[in-house]
Amino acid sequence: MIPLENFLLLSAVLFGIGFYGVLARRSAILILISVELMLAGVSINFVAFASYLDPEAFSGLIFALFVITVAAAEVGLALGIVLRIFRERRTANVDAIDELKW
């Protein structure tokens, strides 16, 4: 059988790569993609813990479901905001968006 540590290490690697993407990417949509990677890593962790350690209550599965739902809502709302900013400023580069009011 696969030990639990394998899944934890896989999710750690996925989370780290996503974190690198959030810090290094400059396009707002690519930052969203990196956030999706981080959320996928967290979901693997939740599901692995629920499946290995908590088979009676399996709260981790429910949390993973909520993570996926909230990620979908987040992407929809963030894309609306990015499109609005792009229409006003003609850019989606987060370095160029540095004013609270215009």
Added chain:
Amino acid sequence: MFERLPLPSQFDRIIVTGTTVVALVGLPILIVLLVLLTAGQISGAELVFWMASAVIVAGALGAVLVPNVVHAALALVATLLGVAAIFLLLATEFIALVQVLVYGGGVVILLLFGLMLTNAADDPVVTDGSQKPFAALVGVLLIGIFAAAALDAEWAGDVANIVPFELFGERLFRDFLVPVIVVAILLDIALTGAFVNARRERVEEPAADEEVRA
């Protein structure tokens, strides 16, 4: 014949490059795993785990490193499908199905729409910031911390348990009913907000222009 096909000029180059990379990197891994499998060193589940891990890590690296934004979004699809395979391996079919439906069908399409709507033709490749080395340092340190914590602890379970559908639905809609309602309201608010934000205000000028032209 190839010139007559309505394809972008770099399409065949992408296919050739991608196939070469997959063949050079993926085939040795697959051969080693198959040899180990036939020798009885690893089980079928471990074979699937290592292959899915390779797809996930390669897709994630592609999603954060590739300069072309559309290719990055497609690499994200590979990663999310690999994560669905990992969920299947953990005996949670429902989460795997939801992952494929919501991410593969909805989120990635939304992201591609966003990329194509915000990527002006003069700026197809967004340059990354100068903080790349520091970001890489932070990412590696984060992976190291998590790996140390995961390897340091003693975990009780060593078998993935199957959760039946009926129990899952019962627990979701009985014990977690209030969170489900809250998430439903959150989805409603988020999608309404997205619509209100992305909507165009009505403009009066185009009608006047057409009259002048007529």
